[in-house]
Amino acid sequence: MRQQLARVLGGVAVLALVAGGAAACKSDDATPGAGSKVCDLKLGFFGALTGDAAGLGIHMRNGVKLALEQYNKDNADCKVALEEYDSQGDPAKAPALATKAAGDTKVIGLVGPAFSGETEASLDTFKGANLPIITPSATRPSLSDKDWGVFHRGVGNDLAQGPAAGRYIKDVLKAEKVYVVDDQSAYGTGLATEVVKVLGTVAGQDKVQVKQVDFAATVAKIKASGATVLFFGGYYTEAGLLLKQAKAAGWNGVMVAGDGVNDANFIKVAGDAAAEGTVLTCPCAPATSAKGSFVADYKALINAEPGTYADVSYDVAKIFLEGIKAGKTTRADMLAFIDGYNGTGSATGVTYKFEKNGELDPTQVLVWAFEVKGGAVVPKVEIPKG
Structure with a gap:
């Protein structure tokens, strides 16, 4: 009971932070759609960057990093920052990191969480803050069982x-x-x-x-x-x-x-x-055989071959960036943009469109x-x- 009360109070605190932050942004930033831009937004990456599973997380983070590097080069007057949440692949660390991400009103969306346990431990918080997520790699089927609203999966599940x-x-x-x-x-x-x-x-x-x-x-x-x-x-x-x-x-x-x-x-x-x-x-094709210039661009930036899910992470990061470019600069607008998205990833060749529960269209699963x-x-x- 005490744990339930703490979770409820924590959720209220996050909602208050988000509401307060949104009010502050509204007064400080020009209104989207009024011929002006919101230029201090962030895209988060949530996954293991240190610890025993860091090899997997680093490849994914690097895919996101490449997408942002390219976007910011083309939009030098209105850049998007990368915010990293290093979970170490530990579900016990995930709730505090999720609260941190949810409370930062500049974070418009998350690529991740990378693993199923940390995703499971964080979804209540993300739902409470209306923070859209696209995981490039968490494959446990039950993650889409509940009506989370914010959950999307960029690959097939188990x-x-x-x-x-x-x-x-x-x-x-x-x-x-x-x-x-x-x-x-x-x-x-x-x-x-x-x-x-x-x-x-x-x-x-x-x-x-x-x-x-x-x-x-x-x-x-x-x-x-x-x-x-x-x-x-x-x-x-x-x-x-x-x-x-x-x-x-x-x-x-x-x-x-x-x-x-x-x-x-x-x-x-x-x-x-x-x-x-x-x-x-x-549930992915070889990243080293990705389409377009992804492999060459990745190697030029990272000085290494792309690893598992690097290409998926790149493509789903670009979905968020397309949304920002289209003026979707609130979490609610970004969520609606992702829910209605239907586009082909330039690296994977996958057509990203999501079922109502956030699963990738089954015809695109391999x-x-x-x-x-x-x-x-x-x-x-x-x-x-x-």
Whole structure:
């Protein structure tokens, strides 16, 4: 009860901040549509920039950074700033960051949150502040179950990715025995559940924890099961350590994992030899093969190849920027703009239009399989829809 009261009071405080800030903006700034501009707006990025999952978050932030760099070059007289909210991928840190973003009336929208757990922990706050969000990567299906109003997802969810991974294991790897492990996160558990639904009977299942480093007990279960494939639902640090220890113990099977593992840092953690042959899925096409000048522009700015979801983040950031350019300079107007949006991303080639619950139009959802080969994550094949 005390926690519920605190949440209610916190929501009231955020609403008061937003209302007060909006009043101040109205008196200080020229009214949009009256031939003048609002030129001190911010676009937020919410995700892991430090910590064990930072490799994923940094690619996404860099995609947003590129979109802003290009926009501000073309609109030097009315720039948009980037506000970063480093969650470290920890759902416990998300509510305070969400309150901070909601209370900053200059933040017109958020790219993110990047992960499912932190999104789940923040949606009440974003809804209370009418702050529109487009996540480029949080894939837990239940995030769109409630009538949040502000939630949008720029990729398919795990109802697409999980079954695709399951079909790949059955139809391509033709595995007869599969062991399934998840890290008990909102994302990892949900993804593993969808994979098991497709596989039916599995050789065994186990649960580990985020930040766990000793996987001896789980490795023993995997070996005893006789499984030739290990599916892991979770993120790259735990996946890398689990696989490294399994291979060291003599297990010679193939790991399959989802987009939370689809990062070069997985190879660093597992080691080149252990990681070789691992299959990684993603409800995204390869960022390194993105359309237009995205790859060249990204490399020129960041001095690195674009990683998972960098191209998606770029495209969804540009949706917000198109809205600002069109004079949508309040959260309510921006939300209406996104809800009615129908345009093709220049990097992904995806047509971004959203269902009433914020999900991406199902006709635009795809899932790719990637493979670790020669010390790198390389595209393998788009997995056909079931």
